[in-house]
Structures are given as structure tokens and as C-alpha cells.
Amino acid sequence: MKDKEQIEIVGDNHFSANIETPLRADAFEKSDIEKIKNIQHHFKMIMQEMGLDLTDDSLSGTPFRFAKMYVKELFYGLNPVNKPKLSTFENKYGYKKMLVEHNITIDSTCEHHFLPIVGHAHIGYVPTKKVIGLSKINRLVDYYSHRPQVQERLALQILNDLQNVLETKDVIVVINAKHLCVSSRGIKDKNSFTTTLEYGGCFLSKSTRKEFLNIINQQAL
Numbered sequence: 001m002k003d004k005e006q007i008e009i010v011g012d013n014h015f016s017a018n019i020e021t022p023l024r025a026d027a028f029e030k031s032d033i034e035k036i037k038n039i040q041h042h043f044k045m046i047m048q049e050m051g052l053d054l055t056d057d058s059l060s061g062t063p064f065r066f067a068k069m070y071v072k073e074l075f076y077g078l079n080p081v082n083k084p085k086l087s088t089f090e091n092k093y094g095y096k097k098m099l100v101e102h103n104i105t106i107d108s109t110c111e112h113h114f115l116p117i118v119g120h121a122h123i124g125y126v127p128t129k130k131v132i133g134l135s136k137i138n139r140l141v142d143y144y145s146h147r148p149q150v151q152e153r154l155a156l157q158i159l160n161d162l163q164n165v166l167e168t169k170d171v172i173v174v175i176n177a178k179h180l181c182v183s184s185r186g187i188k189d190k191n192s193f194t195t196t197l198e199y200g201g202c203f204l205s206k207s208t209r210k211e212f213l214n215i216i217n218q219q220a221l
């Protein structure tokens, strides 16, 4: 098969119906140290292929730096051992109204081009029996962001976990993000950004959704 044909076939199959990140069965058999060593080797080959002189003292450390960044930083969220513990508490005070966590930083990476996706998430929920430690919402967003992602799946993964841990469907996740694959290459549109909304339970009602959207639009912290 010619390269161009192969790219076009892959190009028609961006999305899997599953909200799980597509991972190989042996994804975590190798240690992080082994992965860093292998990625370092492969990235060195890429740099060499591009004609870069790896003996230059500014470039010589880049393959290792790149590999460590991939495994330990940008994609730490691929490994379930890094998933944050989502502490919940009994809703003893009986708070039954909406809680909104605004402006949660999104630092992710597009899985089609491996370029940054940057923006913010706004998350709301209506507690029933359980409430969650606020920082755990931010930590969960950070965890799922640190994978090769598409914005739609990112929103769904966050929603799904929060619904499970809070034992309620009454959760909404809104993400506004800029994709560098749209702004810095290809069409190079510097101004556009993408909004995704995922919700369940009481947020299926238009008026509840409107209440949430008004709150996130009004805040000017």
C-alpha cells in the first residue's frame, strides 16, 4: 500500500465508539525507564533523518529530554497507576444546589498531530449523597488531558468518572480549547476555538443547562 493511501484510510477512522483511549494490551509491560530509553533512540533517529547534528551541545540532550517529557510529563495520564485518588465526602451539610468549578486548565495533546490543545474546562454538578474535594476535579481533568486526545473523548472521560464517583448523573463538562493543529499548521486559523459539552441527569433539561451556562459566562474572576 502506498503511504498516501494508508494516510487516507487512517484519516477516515478518527473516532472509536468507545470512550476508552485506544491502548494496546501490553501498554504497561515495559517500565517507564525502558520506554524512555526506546523513545530516546527513535527520536534521535527522527532528528538525524531531518539532518540535525546531534553532536551539537544544544541538541545532544534533546532525544532524552523529549522521551522523558513524553513518558513522565505530557502523557503521564495514559498509565492508570497515575490516576488521582478522587476523595469524596458525605454530603453532611445537605448542599443540593449546583456547584461549579471554573477555568480548569486544559493542557492536552491532539492525537492526530501530537500538537497542543490548550484551554479551559468548566464543570458543574448537583450533589446527592456525596461531594468531592474541589482539587480532585482539577486533578482528574489534568490526568485525562495528559494523553493523546480528541476533545470529545476528553469531555466524556471526565464526565463518566465524575458521574461514577459522585454516584449521580447530574454532571456537566464544558471544554473550550484551541488546537494548535488548527492554528499553527494546516488551515492556520489563529482565532477559532472549539467548545464541547457533555452532560447527563438534570443537565438534560434546557433550563438547568442555561443556569450553568449563565454562571460560567458571568464569572469574571
Ligand SMILES: Nc1nc2c(ncn2[C@@H]2O[C@H](COP(=O)(O)OP(=O)(O)OP(=O)(O)O)[C@@H](O)[C@H]2O)c(=O)[nH]1
Pocket: 010, 011, 012, 014, 110, 111, 112, 149, 150, 151, 152, 179, 181, 182, 185, 186, 187
Ligand atoms: N473532532 C476532532 N477533530 C480533531 C481534534 N483534534 C484535531 N482534529 C482534527 O483531526 C483532523 C485530521 O484530519 P486529516 O485530514 O486526517 O489530517 P490533515 O491532513 O492534517 O488535516 P488538516 O488539519 O485539515 O490539514 C483535522 O481536521 C483536525 O482538525 C479533536 O479533538 N476533535
Ligand SMILES: [Zn+2]
Pocket: 110, 111, 112, 113, 114, 115, 179, 181, 182
Ligand atoms: Zn491535530
